[in-house]
Amino acid sequence: MESSVQSAYQEELNRLEETFKEIDRQLAELAKIPPYTGHEHTEQVLESIREGRRRNLAVAQSEPYFGRLDFQESGHHNPTPLYIGKVGLEKDPTLELMVIDWRAPVASLFYSFTGGNEAVTYDSPDGMVEGLVYLKRNLVIRKQILQRVVDTFDRAGDNMAVTDEFLLYRLGENKDNRLRDIVSTIQAEQDAIIRAVKNSALFIQGVAGSGKTTVALHRLAFLLYQYRDQVRAERMIIFAPNRMFLDYISGVLPELGVGHIQQTTFTDWALELLDHEVKPADQAQRLRYWFQIGGQRPTMDDSAPGRVKGSVGFMRWLDRALQQYEASAGPQADYSPWDGTKLPAATIRQWYDVENKHEPLMKRRERVLARIKRWQEMELDKVWEVHLKKEYKKKAAQRLREYTKQWTEYTPFTFYKELLGPQPPAYLSSELLAELSPELIRETQALLKKKLVQPEDLAPLLFIRSRFYGIHGELTFDHTVIDEAQDFSPFQITLLNMHTRNQSFTILGDLSQGIHAYQGIHDWKEFMSLFEAEKTAYFQLNRSYRSTMEIIYFANAVLMNSAEKPSVLAEPVFRSGDPVKIRQVGEAQLAGQLQQEMRRLQSGEVSTVAVLARTEERCEQLHRSLTAEGMQVHLIGAGQQHYEGGLSIVPTFMAKGLEFDAVIIVDADPDHYSAMPQDAKLLYVGCTRALHSLQLWYDGTPSPLIASIQGDFAVSE
Numbered sequence: 001m002e003s004s005v006q007s008a009y010q011e012e013l014n015r016l017e018e019t020f021k022e023i024d025r026q027l028a029e030l031a032k033i034p035p036y037t038g039h040e041h042t043e044q045v046l047e048s049i050r051e052g053r054r055r056n057l058a059v060a061q062s063e064p065y066f067g068r069l070d071f072q073e074s075g076h077h078n079p080t081p082l083y084i085g086k087v088g089l090e091k092d093p094t095l096e097l098m099v100i101d102w103r104a105p106v107a108s109l110f111y112s113f114t115g116g117n118e119a120v121t122y123d124s125p126d127g128m129v130e131g132l133v134y135l136k137r138n139l140v141i142r143k144q145i146l147q148r149v150v151d152t153f154d155r156a157g158d159n160m161a162v163t164d165e166f167l168l169y170r171l172g173e174n175k176d177n178r179l180r181d182i183v184s185t186i187q188a189e190q191d192a193i194i195r196a197v198k199n200s201a202l203f204i205q206g207v208a209g210s211g212k213t214t215v216a217l218h219r220l221a222f223l224l225y226q227y228r229d230q231v232r233a234e235r236m237i238i239f240a241p242n243r244m245f246l247d248y249i250s251g252v253l254p255e256l257g258v259g260h261i262q263q264t265t266f267t268d269w270a271l272e273l274l275d276h277e278v279k280p281a282d283q284a285q286r287l288r289y290w291f292q293i294g295g296q297r298p299t300m301d302d303s304a305p306g307r308v309k310g311s312v313g314f315m316r317w318l319d320r321a322l323q324q325y326e327a328s329a330g331p332q333a334d335y336s337p338w339d340g341t342k343l344p345a346a347t348i349r350q351w352y353d354v355e356n357k358h359e360p361l362m363k364r365r366e367r368v369l370a371r372i373k374r375w376q377e378m379e380l381d382k383v384w385e386v387h388l389k390k391e392y393k394k395k396a397a398q399r400l401r402e403y404t405k406q407w408t409e410y411t412p413f414t415f416y417k418e419l420l421g422p423q424p425p426a427y428l429s430s431e432l433l434a435e436l437s438p439e440l441i442r443e444t445q446a447l448l449k450k451k452l453v454q455p456e457d458l459a460p461l462l463f464i465r466s467r468f469y470g471i472h473g474e475l476t477f478d479h480t481v482i483d484e485a486q487d488f489s490p491f492q493i494t495l496l497n498m499h500t501r502n503q504s505f506t507i508l509g510d511l512s513q514g515i516h517a518y519q520g521i522h523d524w525k526e527f528m529s530l531f532e533a534e535k536t537a538y539f540q541l542n543r544s545y546r547s548t549m550e551i552i553y554f555a556n557a558v559l560m561n562s563a564e565k566p567s568v569l570a571e572p573v574f575r576s577g578d579p580v581k582i583r584q585v586g587e588a589q590l591a592g593q594l595q596q597e598m599r600r601l602q603s604g605e606v607s608t609v610a611v612l613a614r615t616e617e618r619c620e621q622l623h624r625s626l627t628a629e630g631m632q633v634h635l636i637g638a639g640q641q642h643y644e645g646g647l648s649i650v651p652t653f654m655a656k657g658l659e660f661d662a663v664i665i666v667d668a669d670p671d672h673y674s675a676m677p678q679d680a681k682l683l684y685v686g687c688t689r690a691l692h693s694l695q696l697w698y699d700g701t702p703s704p705l706i707a708s709i710q711g712d713f714a715v716s717e
């Protein structure tokens, strides 16, 4: 056995040496050609191909591949070793494939194969290919050194796929301040999502830590490879919940050799499209309102403004209001540029209602007014007397100005403001107006007066924008990714669908983490019903890779202790760590104990530690106490742009999407975390941020969500 391991290692060393020689040879060849900087098109194309090769070879130079699969295609006599890497490598000049790009069809076998003697298949451009797998091997190469050779399947051996030792080794590593690529350990259920066809709306419901974000980013890299003739990186977009989260995930795509993909938040994207005519209302205040504690807290039901304005019902309401505006838009009277000459109102309406019917509303206005102007010029041409012509011209210019004024040129904001204003516009029927609650209208008015909007006003404004100006090609996407989609509204999704070609979406989230229930959805059906059913696919990821078994069991128990039981619970991978610690710590000792514990954790192997508190004020207070003691701790607030790693204090609602080696949740008492579903979801989000170590501290009595948790995975101190 020992000798077979040694011979495998030696075999891989030889192969690696051969690969490095080829890479060096190709780099040396490329170095002989000076970079082309001229204007000749063909030369420029050749130079960009060489540039791409140089980049790929540079990636391959330190870690050329991470896996090997010996595959015997049906009809062939011997298995062929296929080496899988982040980028492909062809031997020059024979074009023999030395390394296969992980996104290539045959590489899918490396991910989908989980053991067994049966024939396997993969989908190639020429149809299904069938064959047998003889060997599946993971290889760790770091900085050109072969560090590990782990066989996860050997047909000649005991035929059993061993537990994924390699995956556990990767999961056990500590994290810095960035999310990383997972090309070497993509799991079969994740691979199916990554390689799903482009033109469908893919929904991924995944438990915390199941790799949703990571998988979506790998999917983008796959789509760019597989559909290179149909999609462009600049035309792909990722919507994430906030700037800090975007910063946190920003390393993955470059690691996968992908650049130029747009990455934004819905708010930033919308404000840009609205030419920054409006500003977002204070978001910290909004979060403070929804995440407050105590008896005064608001209920997050369907009457919340975010749920109302985010609904398809509100979109239809707006649509009807726009139709009423359309029917009455434009002056209804004849136009007379000077006495004795007139353009009948019926002709103007004919231009508006029939000839320009398919133009967006403001474009139609522009077109009709331009046509009136042209008509007027033609009428003027008919006047021969010079002084009369001069007089008419002056008069006509003035009358056209007056006529134009009667036809208001709206922006999306001025239209919305008038529509929901204190004096409703004349075109709006009283029946339609009565469908909205007066309170909702009042609240909106108060903000619009100051040119401020809430996030739920943005989709309506963009909807109006699309009716006014249309959606031009440069504003459409080849593919759209929406992360933390459970916090989006059906209206937002419909709007993004209007901007996305061929319904090509990756929409991911977790209903158990739906802490923004005052705006988000309660069931994926709310979104799925918005798409063509035959071009929609639903995936569920139940395995959680981030946290230890103990943390996952504990977090599941938190959800189970809430008034609303989850339909799915996370399944951990078999990675065991310390039990979750529940500790009583009095307020007077809190800062001192935190300081001591954070120092203890940092002196070990841990590199990122977070203290999670329920509100921003509490975080600020703890931050003051800890910095007064000379500790270097980052305070993360609602407007945070970057995630620095190290020690952080974070409001739990801001920690969504992030992960830390160790997490301490403070104030785990009934006031801060009651048994209400939204508190359980919040605490669940907090618990599932931890990779290796989790503690919950309380003063007085523990929260009902954790009080009864017992078992091997939790200890009370």
Ligand SMILES: Nc1ncnc2c1ncn2[C@@H]1O[C@H](COP(=O)(O)OP(=O)(O)OP(=O)(O)O)[C@@H](O)[C@H]1O
Pocket: 167, 170, 171, 179, 180, 182, 185, 186, 187, 190, 206, 207, 208, 209, 210, 211, 212, 213, 214, 215, 510, 513, 545, 546, 656, 657, 658, 659, 688
């Ligand atoms: N196949 C895998 N191999 C190695 N690590 C993985 C794998 N899948 C996921 N992970 C790791 O699990 C962690 C969670 O991944 P990610 O943040 O993408 O999950 P998520 O489902 O978006 O989580 P959440 O909803 O809790 O924010 C990351 O550290 C990621 O690297």
